[in-house]
Amino acid sequence: xxxxxxxxKPGHSLEIVGFSGDPALRERLxxxxxxxxxxxxxxxxxxxGGPLLIRFKNSFLALRNEEALCAQVKQA
Amino acid sequence: MRxxxxxxxxxxxxxxxIGAPNSGKTTLYNWLTGSxxxxxxxxxxxxxxxxxxxxxHLGDDSVQVxxxxxxxxLHPKSADEWVTLRALYENPNLEKVDGVIVVVDGTQISRHLxxxxxxxxxxxxxxxxxxxxxxxxxxxxxxxMGYLSQTLACPVLPFDGLLAGGxxxxxxxxxxxxxxxxxxxxxxxxxxxxxxxxQESEKIAEKALNQFTEKxxxxxxxxxxxxxxxxxxxxxxxxxxxxxxxxxxxxxxSVYWLATPFMDLIDGWFTTANEAVVALAPDALWTDFLxxxxxxxxxxxxxxxxxxxxxxxxxxxxxxxxxxARAATLIDRPFSALGxxxxxxxxxxxxxxxxxxxxxxxxxxPSTKDxxxxxxxxxxxxxxxxxxVYALCIAFLFHGDSAWKAGASLAxxxxxxxxxxxxxxxIVSRFIPRKENSFFMMELPIxxxxxxxxxxxxxxxxxxxxxKRAGPVIFxxxxxxxxxxxxxxxxxxxxxxxxxxxxxxxxxxxxxxxVAPMGVDWRVGVGLIxxxxxxxxxxxxxxxxxxxxxxxxxxxxxxxxTQMGTAVNSQGEKIFTVSSVIGLMIFFLIALQCMxxxxxxxxxxxxxxxAITQLVAFNLAAYVLVVVVVQxxxxxxxx
Numbered sequence: 001x002x003x004x005x006x007x008x009k010p011g012h013s014l015e016i017v018g019f020s021g022d023p024a025l026r027e028r029l030x031x032x033x034x035x036x037x038x039x040x041x042x043x044x045x046x047x048x049g050g051p052l053l054i055r056f057k058n059s060f061l062a063l064r065n066e067e068a069l070c071a072q073v074k075q076a
Numbered sequence: 077m078r079x080x081x082x083x084x085x086x087x088x089x090x091x092x093x094i095g096a097p098n099s100g101k102t103t104l105y106n107w108l109t110g111s112x113x114x115x116x117x118x119x120x121x122x123x124x125x126x127x128x129x130x131x132x133h134l135g136d137d138s139v140q141v142x143x144x145x146x147x148x149x150l151h152p153k154s155a156d157e158w159v160t161l162r163a164l165y166e167n168p169n170l171e172k173v174d175g176v177i178v179v180v181d182g183t184q185i186s187r188h189l190x191x192x193x194x195x196x197x198x199x200x201x202x203x204x205x206x207x208x209x210x211x212x213x214x215x216x217x218x219x220x221m222g223y224l225s226q227t228l229a230c231p232v233l234p235f236d237g238l239l240a241g242g243x244x245x246x247x248x249x250x251x252x253x254x255x256x257x258x259x260x261x262x263x264x265x266x267x268x269x270x271x272x273x274x275q276e277s278e279k280i281a282e283k284a285l286n287q288f289t290e291k292x293x294x295x296x297x298x299x300x301x302x303x304x305x306x307x308x309x310x311x312x313x314x315x316x317x318x319x320x321x322x323x324x325x326x327x328x329x330s331v332y333w334l335a336t337p338f339m340d341l342i343d344g345w346f347t348t349a350n351e352a353v354v355a356l357a358p359d360a361l362w363t364d365f366l367x368x369x370x371x372x373x374x375x376x377x378x379x380x381x382x383x384x385x386x387x388x389x390x391x392x393x394x395x396x397x398x399x400x401a402r403a404a405t406l407i408d409r410p411f412s413a414l415g416x417x418x419x420x421x422x423x424x425x426x427x428x429x430x431x432x433x434x435x436x437x438x439x440x441x442p443s444t445k446d447x448x449x450x451x452x453x454x455x456x457x458x459x460x461x462x463x464x465v466y467a468l469c470i471a472f473l474f475h476g477d478s479a480w481k482a483g484a485s486l487a488x489x490x491x492x493x494x495x496x497x498x499x500x501x502x503i504v505s506r507f508i509p510r511k512e513n514s515f516f517m518m519e520l521p522i523x524x525x526x527x528x529x530x531x532x533x534x535x536x537x538x539x540x541x542x543x544k545r546a547g548p549v550i551f552x553x554x555x556x557x558x559x560x561x562x563x564x565x566x567x568x569x570x571x572x573x574x575x576x577x578x579x580x581x582x583x584x585x586x587x588x589x590x591v592a593p594m595g596v597d598w599r600v601g602v603g604l605i606x607x608x609x610x611x612x613x614x615x616x617x618x619x620x621x622x623x624x625x626x627x628x629x630x631x632x633x634x635x636x637x638t639q640m641g642t643a644v645n646s647q648g649e650k651i652f653t654v655s656s657v658i659g660l661m662i663f664f665l666i667a668l669q670c671m672x673x674x675x676x677x678x679x680x681x682x683x684x685x686x687a688i689t690q691l692v693a694f695n696l697a698a699y700v701l702v703v704v705v706v707q708x709x710x711x712x713x714x715x
Binding site: 027029030032047051053055061062067 | 148271274299304312313401406519
């Protein structure tokens with residue numbers, strides 16, 4: 001599943017297993033520290049279906065839907 | 077190596093600071109340079125980088141430091157990141173940098189190390205500075221600098237942004253940086269290599285953290301726990317929005333209320349200066365030029381300086397505490413529907429105070445397309461200068477006897493400007509090609525206590541840059557308008573006669589056929605032309621053209637209203653009717669009649685074409701709409 005999967009609720013811990021989509025976007029996600037194998041926590045969403053808020057290690061990140069869609073995850 | 081012929085500004089060493097956004101780069105830069113720095117625009121780009129000499133107590137003048145926009149890698153994905161890369165390789169002011177200080181956030185080492193590795197591959201003489209060491213110390217985390225230095229094969233030093241601890245050592249190391257080989261362009265790591273490099277960085281970071289500190293990661297987590305707690309409220313889907321509205325209202329009301337006494341003060345100075353100049357030779361042309369051309373035009377834009385300073389201070393405060401990134405995240409969805417991003421929010425809201433600082437504030441938007449759309453629609457937000465005109469028109473329509481109708485009309489005008497802005501953004505987003513990917517991966521920095529000294533200086537630097545950039549353009553336009561409204565019959569005593577005979581007056585009569593469909597005559601036309609100097613001028617210009625000599629402002633407006641009620645054109649028809657006044661309000665709502673805005677737009681977009689397109693589009697749209705509305709209302713029998 002990807003990060004946008006509706007089953008994913010705030011507080012869930014997920015592990016990144018891969019990336020799909022635009023290579024530039026994938027590169028940027030990785031540069032921001034989201035690499036395969038890391039565990040992240042879903043913090044919630046900005047209002048009106050806005051960006052997804054996540055935490056990994058001690059970083060906080062807001063990702064738009066199209067970006068969150070690129071990260072393939074599994075339950076950690 | 078740099079040859080002496082092509083070296084523009086630096087004889088000694090030039091050191092560039094490179095680092096991820098929020099890594100503490102600018103704080104280090106501020107400590108290194110003291111107050112001796114200037115901002116330089118990269119040619120053709122609106123993004124700025126700063127160049128400064130070392131602060132006097134840190135040694136000689138032979139070292140210059142350059143601050144660059146934050147970047148996550150040397151493979152640029154936004155306009156800002158391109159500037160950083162170009163600053164390293166093709167800097168017009170330095171030709172080439174002599175060394176690089178990579179700034180790494182001590183709490184984010186594993187994420188920031190890949191940038192260090194990329195830079196090391198290019199061959200620049202470099203060193204690493206680990207920031208946030210005050211935070212690390214507070215939680216008892218010690219980083220093994222020796223190990224990092226050995227592994228990264230360059231000097232690694234800690235820096236405490238709060239007390240500037242480690243600054244002298246950093247300077248001493250920076251001076252030692254030496255060329256070993258010619259730098260090469262950064263290599264693009266293929267996906268697999270990138271993965272390997274990241275794992276490597278992670279291992280290095282872990283080892284450096286765990287060498288002297290037990291459970292280092294848990295301690296680092298404690299640093300961010302307050303931020304997580306605050307975010308549960310500040311990013312809450314309901315409370316978050318309520319607080320957001322509250323914080324923004326506080327910011328913008330302070331722009332009005334806090335600035336007012338200072339604006340009055342500046343206004344007072346210029347009035348005194350004006351009178352003093354006139355007193356030198358009361359009827360001479362040169363004093364008239366100095367007083368009503370030069371002094372008045374400077375007053376017209378200097379009076380905005382307090383508002384601009386407070387706005388920059390407020391935005392800087394939100395930025396340095398870490399809230400601005402959250403605000404942008406909260407509002408991103410509605411803005412992205414219009415082809416912009418959450419980062420467009422602050423500039424647009426600033427536009428309600430004044431379009432000039434708002435356009436400057438668009439610099440914070442990394443995507444070129446988002447930035448252009450935002451600065452395109454900023455002038456549609458009803459700025460404070462429109463208020464006197466709205467007030468006059470509303471007072472005319474409702475004769476001041478219906479407060480709620482007046483209030484509702486004003487609210488409708490403001491709401492209308494927002495809707496028009498949204499409409500315009502939707503339209504222009506189709507015409508501006510997207511050159512780069514528009515990622516909205518906003519890193520949300522931890523909440524930090526701002527430093528007043530840094531905030532004040534930063535606000536002043538930005539304000540000063542406004543004065544320096546906009547000043548000459550505004551001055552030039554003001555002189556043209558003064559000349560146009562004074563000559564050729566400058567000896568006329570009667571101000572009505574003088575204006576009527578002037579070039580501006582003649583132009584007004586020439587354009588009368590154009591303004592006539594708007595339901596007004598040449599005198600209002602002159603008002604519309606002079607409103608280009610500053611919209612507030614419209615009211616005083618009407619006062620002159622409708623021959624009102626009452627100097628007192630309150631009664632001036634009252635007698636102007638009476639005069640407007642009876643004024644007739646050459647055919648004996650009333651000029652100010654319900655339909656023509658509604659038309660005037662619509663015109664002021666949409667039209668771009670502000671030379672300061674055009675001046676700043678030319679500077680900021682780096683393009684005459686963009687500013688002229690904006691000018692023509694808004695004024696044409698305003699005109700067409702007003703003609704349609706006025707003629708439509710008259711057709712329906714509205715006077």
